[in-house]
Amino acid sequence: MDFADSDTDLAFRHEVGRWLDGALADVPDQEELSQDAREHWSRVWQDRLCAGNWAGLSWPVAHGGRGMDALAQAVFNEEAAVRGAPYPLNGVGMMLAGPTIIAHGTDAQQARHLPGILRGDEYWCQGFSEPGSGSDLASLTTAATRVDGGWRINGAKIWTSNAHNASHCLLLARTDAAAPKHQGITYFLAPMDGFTVRSLEMINGDTEFNEMFLDDVFVADADVLGGVGNGWTVALTTLAFERGSMALNLWVWARQAVDRLIDVAVARGVADDSAFVDAVGALQCDAEAVRIGSMRMLGESRAGGVPGPETSALKSLWARVVQHANRLAVQLDEAGGVLVDGDGAAARMRRYLRARAHTIEGGTEEVQKSILAERVLRLPRSR
């Protein structure tokens, strides 16, 4: 078992690093910015990725990508994250929509959407979750009714990142109410004309998530992806891409959370307290385990294996590190985090509150544990 970069990997890492250093030279530290400013930089960053031909890094050459593998994408994401790069505004387009359309789309669908994603002028969001269907996604009730030339869709979606910036939506809707719940779903590549988007204010004041209301929205037959009634299978592809692209960033975020915690403790003069040192020791173990586990996961995929339920363990460890580190950081504040009139204290509290989402978004902690219980421990389904 060898954890070193190969010469090729190393050369690519250096190429990426050189480009990033130039492209990030005028980009401020995102952690300290307001949400509006962060969104501005996310859009700028997306444009730079597209202009630099990085948007389709791991897409096949035939579809306008650079044909590199998941490891190359991991290297890129890692180098970007360690430099504190903004999150690209069309991550859903590059990481989810594009790969899913490549996997399941017709030639016409690929021709219609892929160039726009690579150019950076077709933005996507993901319309999966619903108010009544969170962890139990397959119970979704947004209804599509057959009409001439397409479907009329009614329902509500929630937790949609970036809906306010997107022109298109990866939309799941029920096309056959009589079929078993996994079989009556269809996946649409829906233009968002007629969607009503309303932002949700999160506990930290941010509005990164939205609700979407669909009232008699028309979607054409040509926008059905993967066939009527096959939506669940197509959705699983998207979710696999989502897990894959997330997993590559997790370890950097975990390390940065620990870095910030240490900086706060040093500034407050408590970095030598034994309780603090012990806490950092425990955090470091988990944070490194995420990094090494990600490397092993990538190694397995490159060797032709499919990333298994271990990704659930990595996500679980990551969430714990970031939540714990961010909680300790606010607790080190003068008044235990409850006075948020200083910029630093407010930013720390905002991060702590944001981190509460980590055990909810992208599959709740409980769902991750169920996956481990069923697939690693071979216990019966408990949900």
Place this chain on the structure above:
Amino acid sequence: MRATFTQEQRDIGATVGSLADADRGTARELLAGPWRAPAADGPLLRDFGLLGVPEPAGGIGSGLIDLLVAVEALGERLVPSRFPAHAAAVQLLCGDERRTGPLPDEVLDGRRVLTPAVDVPGSAGWADRVSPDPLVRTLVPYAAQADGVVALGPDGVWFADPVRTTARQSLDPSVPLADLTLAAPERTQPAGAGPLRAALVVAAELCGVAQGAVDLAAEQARTRRQFGRVIGAFQGVAFPLAEAATARKAAWDLTLYAAWAVDNGRPDAGIQVHAAKAAAGQAAVFAAERCIQVHGGMGITMEADPHLFLRRAFVLDARCGRGSWHRRRTGELRIRSRPTSRA
């Protein structure tokens, strides 16, 4: 960055695993009565002694991970063999590339069985140790069953002569423990990465213990029925086992990476080993405790097996620096590596 096991490493795991399968019951048999060698003891010492030994020390190009894969397989089945202790003692001698020559043949082919003497009474870890060396070592495994002792002191490592051996009552009777009083060494050799290498052997066995405990607990959760269904269908039972499996995976990943870092002289090797040893001890104790819990009333009886995992976990967590000490070292090194902390 392949980060996958080689075919050879898979083969080592499978071979040692099947050798160890024959000894699955031996830890229980040794609960009462004196230690005696399990069937795998001789073959392991004779045929696997070159695993993880660097070439300057007489090895044949096998990396540390090869050895750890073998030791993990033994830990999983609680095999009470002298092999892991012997291998840790050998690794203690393998940490400095300036060492003069290969280890004696009789050590590498298992005719002379060694044991490591690292831990000092009242001191949680090796780097806390102050000179003068008290020349007393505790928690020495298989002291009466070994042919030689490799000691670690502030000045390095040496083949030690015990002046006095005091058998102690071990929490895990399948791993006899003793206090040794050592003669002052005539000369020592630099320990280098030896203590790190030895600690990883212990970490690997702990990862095995954690895996064995998780497996046993999961089997119980799949078969024991209450309220009309198997208890693994209850999330209150299943989730702690998922946590144990996660902790075990984290510890094993850390251990493998640390071994690679040590073998390749990476600058972060030290912190990686401390993290691995801390995580492995915690994962093993946690898994064993969960294993007891999932067995319900039977879990707290001598006749059920879960407590065997807990005993081994405790004994190994304390060996080559306690887990709590390794965790604190991890934190110290992590904080020190931040630029802000040097201001």
